[in-house]
Amino acid sequence: MTDYIRVMIAEDHSMIRDGLKQLLELENDIKVIAACSDGKTAVEKYKEVKPDVLLMDINMPVLNGLEALEQIKAFDSGVKAVMLTIHQDREYLLKALELGALGYILKDAEASALIEAIRSVNKNQTYIQPTMARELVNEYKRIKSGADEPKNRLTERETEVLRLLAKGMLNKEIANALYISEKTVKNHISSIFRKLNVQDRTQAAVYAIKNKIVE
Amino acid sequence: MTDYIRVMIAEDHSMIRDGLKQLLELENDIKVIAACSDGKTAVEKYKEVKPDVLLMDINMPVLNGLEALEQIKAFDSGVKAVMLTIHQDREYLLKALELGALGYILKDAEASALIEAIRSVNKNQTYIQPTMARELVNEYKRIKSGADEPKNRLTERETEVLRLLAKGMLNKEIANALYISEKTVKNHISSIFRKLNVQDRTQAAVYAIKNKIVE
DNA sequence: TAAAAAATGAGGGTTAACCCTCATTAAATT
DNA sequence: AATTTAATGAGGGTTAACCCTCATTTTTTA
Numbered sequence: 001m002t003d004y005i006r007v008m009i010a011e012d013h014s015m016i017r018d019g020l021k022q023l024l025e026l027e028n029d030i031k032v033i034a035a036c037s038d039g040k041t042a043v044e045k046y047k048e049v050k051p052d053v054l055l056m057d058i059n060m061p062v063l064n065g066l067e068a069l070e071q072i073k074a075f076d077s078g079v080k081a082v083m084l085t086i087h088q089d090r091e092y093l094l095k096a097l098e099l100g101a102l103g104y105i106l107k108d109a110e111a112s113a114l115i116e117a118i119r120s121v122n123k124n125q126t127y128i129q130p131t132m133a134r135e136l137v138n139e140y141k142r143i144k145s146g147a148d149e150p151k152n153r154l155t156e157r158e159t160e161v162l163r164l165l166a167k168g169m170l171n172k173e174i175a176n177a178l179y180i181s182e183k184t185v186k187n188h189i190s191s192i193f194r195k196l197n198v199q200d201r202t203q204a205a206v207y208a209i210k211n212k213i214v215e
Numbered sequence: 216m217t218d219y220i221r222v223m224i225a226e227d228h229s230m231i232r233d234g235l236k237q238l239l240e241l242e243n244d245i246k247v248i249a250a251c252s253d254g255k256t257a258v259e260k261y262k263e264v265k266p267d268v269l270l271m272d273i274n275m276p277v278l279n280g281l282e283a284l285e286q287i288k289a290f291d292s293g294v295k296a297v298m299l300t301i302h303q304d305r306e307y308l309l310k311a312l313e314l315g316a317l318g319y320i321l322k323d324a325e326a327s328a329l330i331e332a333i334r335s336v337n338k339n340q341t342y343i344q345p346t347m348a349r350e351l352v353n354e355y356k357r358i359k360s361g362a363d364e365p366k367n368r369l370t371e372r373e374t375e376v377l378r379l380l381a382k383g384m385l386n387k388e389i390a391n392a393l394y395i396s397e398k399t400v401k402n403h404i405s406s407i408f409r410k411l412n413v414q415d416r417t418q419a420a421v422y423a424i425k426n427k428i429v430e
Numbered sequence: 431t432a433a434a435a436a437a438t439g440a441g442g443g444t445t446a447a448c449c450c451t452c453a454t455t456a457a458a459t460t
Numbered sequence: 461a462a463t464t465t466a467a468t469g470a471g472g473g474t475t476a477a478c479c480c481t482c483a484t485t486t487t488t489t490a
Contacts, residue, residue, distance in 0.1 A: 155437085170415075181440085200385075200477080202420045206383055408448085
């Protein structure tokens with residue numbers, strides 16, 4: 001262990017990556033020892049340099065940050081990661097925490113918050129963006145309250161159908177693509193509408209695009 | 216005139232803003248003299264500090280970068296702006312150039328490209344992201360070739376209808392919202408489909424979300 | 431092992447969505 | 461002044477989309 005925090009950055013936008021590096025280097029207890037621009041490289045580089053803290057963007061090409069974290073976790077279960085994202089997205093946060101990320105911070109947070117997150121995580125303490133922490137509490141309450149509604153979670157098949165629907169495909173085309181009858185597609189779609197609480201396929205497509213799912 | 220380039224940064228994500236600042240400060244011919252986080256403030260601050268070069272993000276709250284540039288232009292027609300964006304979007308680029316931006320660069324560009332862009336723009340030379348320059352050439356050819364097809368440009372009203380459509384509204388709802396008959400809405404929508412070369416409203420909604428228009 | 435959930439499929443009904451053509455008025459262009 | 465485009469509206473026709481209920485088989489979960 002050294003006297004400074006060895007940080008590795010995984011971020012696809014090189015301008016932002018370089019900017020973060022400069023920003024962190026201003027702190028004399030932090031040193032950026034490696035950087036890369038996609039999830040796949042991040043996994044390899046992590047094994048190579050074993051940083052104290054991994055600062056990783058979620059949206060990255062090839063392998064996204066969450067997938068990369070999963071792979072790194074398999075190699076080093078003690079990985080201390082701060083996930084960085086522009087998305088104020090409950091799903092991402094929960095997924096990140098499930099995967100064992102200690103920190104979660106939005107790109108529009110103050111630089112000081114990022115520094116604090118890195119220091120906290122290095123000490124194996126969690127740091128969640130305050131504005132996101134509320135989401136966590138909500139989720140916790142949702143699970144604890146008997147009023148648990150797993151109704152709203154789409155099944156695998158439904159998600160698949162939604163993905164195709166959001167590409168603008170007709171029910172008939174979806175049926176052909178999945179080798180099932182159009183009737184089944186219609187049934188799936190009705191379930192999707194009910195679960196997403198939307199009235200038609202356009203709203204469902206909008207939902208699919210805005211929240212993860214497609215692309 | 217001083218011996219260094221006085222740069223003002225307008226960027227809403229403070230982390231990125233601070234990062235850019237640090238990045239630019241590494242160059243001894245560049246000095247960041249001001250920074251702000253939304254378009255409205257950018258206009259005010261510009262008038263106050265009159266930077267040599269304005270580095271401005273397009274996606275910003277309150278007033279976006281393009282709208283802000285338009286207002287600044289009215290105050291100082293000689294404004295030298297480098298527009299920064301994550302969108303590889305032809306529309307944005309063209310709009311920015313129409314408004315007189317000299318530079319246009321993507322956030323995933325190398326830091327060195329940003330530095331070069333700032334130096335070029337300061338000398339009143341244009342700097343367009345190489346990968347985007349191709350778009351420009353295409354647009355130029357499109358205009359020059361008699362095969363000009365303004366067919367594909369949506370009218371104001373059509374854009375309005377598309378916006379509502381992409382919110383998942385029914386034709387009837389759109390008609391009520393715009394105080395026109397449902398028949399007219401249907402006609403507009405048919406035109407939209409033809410122009411966007413899509414077959415149904417879901418595809419149109421997907422298009423609207425992926426390309427500018429909504430949100 | 432019994433019960434629940436997921437995936438498949440169908441019958442039968444209603445209507446919103448989409449197609450075509452045509453027409454009128456106002457505004458922008460040439 | 462003449463033409464084109466934009467915006468509005470309608471008639472009339474076809475069908476994809478959506479609703480409800482019900483049923484079978486397989487997988488998962490309790």
